[in-house]
Amino acid sequence: MTGASAIIADETRLLDGRVICFQPAKGYRSAIDPILLQAAVPARPGEHVLELGCGAGAAALCLARRLPDVCVLGLDVQAPLIALAGRSALANGLEARVRFVAGDLLDPPAAVRAGAFDHVMANPPFRKAGTSRPSPDPVKAQATVEGRAKLADWIRAAAGLVRDGGTVTVIHHGGRGDELAELMAGSLGGLTVLPFLSQIGETRPGRVIVQGTRGAARGQETLPPFVLHESGGAYTPGVDEILRGYADLAPNFA
Numbered sequence: 647m648t649g650a651s652a653i654i655a656d657e658t659r660l661l662d663g664r665v666i667c668f669q670p671a672k673g674y675r676s677a678i679d680p681i682l683l684q685a686a687v688p689a690r691p692g693e694h695v696l697e698l699g700c701g702a703g704a705a706a707l708c709l710a711r712r713l714p715d716v717c718v719l720g721l722d723v724q725a726p727l728i729a730l731a732g733r734s735a736l737a738n739g740l741e742a743r744v745r746f747v748a749g750d751l752l753d754p755p756a757a758v759r760a761g762a763f764d765h766v767m768a769n770p771p772f773r774k775a776g777t778s779r780p781s782p783d784p785v786k787a788q789a790t791v792e793g794r795a796k797l798a799d800w801i802r803a804a805a806g807l808v809r810d811g812g813t814v815t816v817i818h819h820g821g822r823g824d825e826l827a828e829l830m831a832g833s834l835g836g837l838t839v840l841p842f843l844s845q846i847g848e849t850r851p852g853r854v855i856v857q858g859t860r861g862a863a864r865g866q867e868t869l870p871p872f873v874l875h876e877s878g879g880a881y882t883p884g885v886d887e888i889l890r891g892y893a894d895l896a897p898n899f900a
Contacts, residue, residue, distance in 0.1 A: 653727070655730055666707075666738050669702045676702065679769055680701075684705040685708075686855050689709070689765050690764075693717075695767065696721065697718065698767075699751070710744045721746075722746070723793075732746050752803070760806050761809050812859070815855065816857075833860070840895070841869075842872050845874070857899045869898055
């Protein structure tokens with residue numbers, strides 16, 4: 647495992663205060679991406695969800711709070727972040743349904759078994775290695791820049807770990823949306839692409855969520871863009887509802 651042996655953390659409140667999430671006080675901190683990611687997962691009561699690259703656990707914890715009868719397992723290569731995620735699960739009283747394990751998606755631990763999950767979600771590092779200067783903070787650098795596992799490896803792993811008929815949901819940088827969709831189309835069907843624009847009038851998405859189903863017929867639908875911010879910078883009403891946990895994106899992918 648990699649990363650600092652210990653991380654100084656502080657407490658963040660998510661979903662309108664209903665989720666406690668301990669995150670590094672400096673360096674890598676979750677933004678809105680994990681909340682948007684989990685909001686797109688169409689899990690049902692009794693199902694099991696895997697998050698690849700869970701970091702400090704924001705998406706997994708929010709998903710478990712949003713869907714009270716769903717079990718979530720988070721996997722991340724950075725053991726210090728896994729320790730924070732486990733601490734958060736306890737603080738939220740979710741330890742019976744949410745677990746976190748340290749391990750490499752290229753060689754996953756025994757708890758992460760092929761075909762064992764109804765849904766897999768992931769927020770892979772946005773940047774390709776060598777395309778930008780990495781952060782001097784090692785935890786942030788590993789969370790934002792691809793290491794040994796490239797985007798194709800993330801998609802291959804996700805598709806192999808989900809059951810037939812289950813979904814894989816990935817959030818990524820909008821500039822790599824076509825690459826992401828092409829990779830997912832190699833092993834998943836029924837792709838749905840949801841672009842996110844920062845504001846009305848922009849033409850290039852800053853983020854994209856792509857969801858596919860294992861065993862579904864090939865095909866791809868691109869939905870109208872979802873606008874994140876009003877002209878003054880505030881979140882649009884629809885996004886605000888999602889970030890506070892009173893709405894989700896899953897119906898967009900039905």
